[in-house]
Amino acid sequence: MDMKRLAEIFSASHEGAWFIFAVLFFAAYLFALFRKYKVSKVFHMILRLFYVIMLVSGIGMIIHLGFPYFFVIKGILAVTMIGFMEVAIGKQQRGERTIIPLFVATILVIVVMFMGTGQIRF
Structure with missing residues (x-):
């Protein structure tokens, strides 16, 4: 399998997982x-x-692209977003307050999504 095809697979699986990812997060939280x-x-x-x-898939795309700083920063923000999502769900399951982790996770979802779609560039 050539590298271009592998990059397309990573990209398609990464993009396709976003919708399911969001639905699963809100379902688990609710x-x-x-x-x-x-x-x-x-x-x-x-x-x-x-x-x-x-x-x-994200790491695969970063490797394929040669570690551009924009996507490395997006990856760091995405891992941080996942962390805050985990905290929000965990706190909700324990009956604790979740306003701050849920707010931060929501902001990070918006930023990472806009970075991924090219709405935020630097």
Whole structure:
């Protein structure tokens, strides 16, 4: 398999996973909010699988592109976003306040999404 085809596969899987990723996050969070903890944990575990898919495909694209600083920064922000999403879901499942991690995760989702679509460039 040539490198161009591999880069296309990484890109397609990365872009395609975003919608499912967002739906799974909100489902896991909302089920925890409504105290449906077992269902929330199932969605949370599937969400973690999509974290791995997105991280592997993102790292693959960064390697293919030769580590441009813009995408390295986007990757760092994405890993930070995942961390805040995990904190928000975990706190919600424990019944703790989630305003700050949920707010930060939402802002990071918007920034990372705009960076990925080319709306934010530097």
